[in-house]
Amino acid sequence: MRPSTALFALAASSSTVLARPGAWQYTTDLEIIVSLSNADKGLGSRTGFLQGQRQEQPPDNSKGPFKTVNILVGKNVKNKDIRCKLIAPGGQTIKARRGEKNIDQTFGDGLKGEWAFLEDSEVESIICDPTFKKGDGSGNGGNDGGNAGGAANTVVRVVLSDQATETGVAFELDATKRDELTIKPSTIFSAIEIQAPDDVKDKLRCQIEDHAGKFIVAKRGKNVDTTFSDAKKGAWMFKDPERTKVAKITCDPAFVANPIGA
Numbered sequence: 396m397r398p399s400t401a402l403f404a405l406a407a408s409s410s411t412v413l414a415r416p417g418a419w420q421y422t423t424d425l426e427i428i429v430s431l432s433n434a435d436k437g438l439g440s441r442t443g444f445l446q447g448q449r450q451e452q453p454p455d456n457s458k459g460p461f462k463t464v465n466i467l468v469g470k471n472v473k474n475k476d477i478r479c480k481l482i483a484p485g486g487q488t489i490k491a492r493r494g495e496k497n498i499d500q501t502f503g504d505g506l507k508g509e510w511a512f513l514e515d516s517e518v519e520s521i522i523c524d525p526t527f528k529k530g531d532g533s534g535n536g537g538n539d540g541g542n543a544g545g546a547a548n549t550v551v552r553v554v555l556s557d558q559a560t561e562t563g564v565a566f567e568l569d570a571t572k573r574d575e576l577t578i579k580p581s582t583i584f585s586a587i588e589i590q591a592p593d594d595v596k597d598k599l600r601c602q603i604e605d606h607a608g609k610f611i612v613a614k615r616g617k618n619v620d621t622t623f624s625d626a627k628k629g630a631w632m633f634k635d636p637e638r639t640k641v642a643k644i645t646c647d648p649a650f651v652a653n654p655i656g657a
Contacts, residue, residue: 424469429454429479429521431461432509442521444479446472449524458484459517460562464491468504478503478527482520483564485641486579489516490565501527514554514563517582552590553601553644556630557583566644570599573647585638587613588630589623589646596625600650604643611639612655622650 427444431454438461440454446469468475478501481489488500491510502510551570556563562582568574570592591599600622603611610621613631623631633639 424471426469427472427477427479427523428467428469429523430465430467431457431459431463431481431518432465433460433462433515435462436460440518444521444523446474446477447525449522449526451520451522453520454518458519460515460560461512461518462515463509463511464502465509466502466504474525476503476529477523477525478529479521479523480527481516481518482522483516484519484579484582485564485566486519487564487566487576489513489518499530501529503529514556514565515561516564517562549592551592551595551599551601551625551646553646554588554590554630555582555584555586555603555641556588557585557638559585559638568601568644568646570595570646571648573645573649576644578641578643583638583640585633586630587611587623587633589625591625595648596627598624599646599648600624600652601644601646602650603641603645605636605639606642608642611635611641618652619655621653621655624652 425446427446429442429444431440432438438457438459440456442452442455444450444452464481466479468477480501483489490498490500490513491502492498492513493507493510498513549569549571550567553566553568554563555566560582564582566576568576587603589601602622605611611633612619612621612635613623614634615628615631619634
C-alpha cells in the first residue's frame with residue numbers, strides 16, 4: 396500500500412481526520428516526506444515514506460517538471476540521516492544543489508531546506524533508502540562546505556532538452572574515454588548541449604541515436620553534424636528529425652567533426 400496516497404487523500408477529504416489534527420500529525424511525524432515543487436508552473440507533489448526500509452514510489456499528484464526537492468524527516472523518525480534519490484523518466488539519477496558547492500544525487504533533510512535541481516526535470520520515481528550515503532555519485536562528497544580535493548574534472552554532462560515541453564534532462568559520462576549510455580524510452584527531445592571539462596571543451600564530441608539506431612543530426616549556427624562538441628557555443632538543435640526520443644548517448648575522444656550539407 397502507498398501510505399502517502401492514502402494519508403494525504405484522507406487529510407484532504409475526511410472531516411474525521413481534519414477534526415483530529417493530533418492523529419494526522421502523529422502519522423506525519425513517523426514519515427519521511429519528499430516534497431517536489433515548481434513554483435513557476437504551480438506544480439507540486441508530496442510523497443510519504445515509512446522509516447526503516449527501502450521504498451520506491453512514483454510522485455503523488457504530478458511528475459513535473461520540477462525545480463526543487465525538499466526532504467522532511469518526521470521528528471519521531473529514528474534515522475534522521477535518511478536520504479532519498481530521484482529518478483528521471485530516462486532512468487538517470489537527478490542531481491541537485493544545496494548551498495554554493497554542495498551537489499549530490501542523494502538528498503537529506505539536515506534542517507537546511509530545499510535542494511535545487513541542476514536542470515528542471517520530470518520525476519518518474521522516488522527512492523528512500525537507509526543505506527544511501529551523503530555524496531553517493533556526487534563527485535564532491537556532498538559536503539556543504541565545498542570540495543577541497545582539487546581533482547581534475549573527468550565528467551562530461553550531456554543535456555537533452557525540448558523547448559515545447561520545457562523539459563531538460565542532464566546525463567553524465569566519462570570524459571576521458573569512450574563511454575556509452577543507454578536511455579530508457581521516455582521523453583521527446585529537440586536539442587542537445589555538451590558541457591565538457593575545460594581541457595577538452597573544443598575536442599571531446601558526443602553523438603546520439605534514436606530507437607531505430609539512426610544517428611540524430613543537429614545544427615548549431617551553420618554547422619550541421621552527427622557529432623557534437625561544447626566549444627562554449629551552447630546547444631545544438633535537432634535537424635533530422637527535429638524532435639525525437641533518444642535511445643543512446645556516446646561520447647568518445649576519438650570522435651571528430653562529421654559535417655554534412657545543410
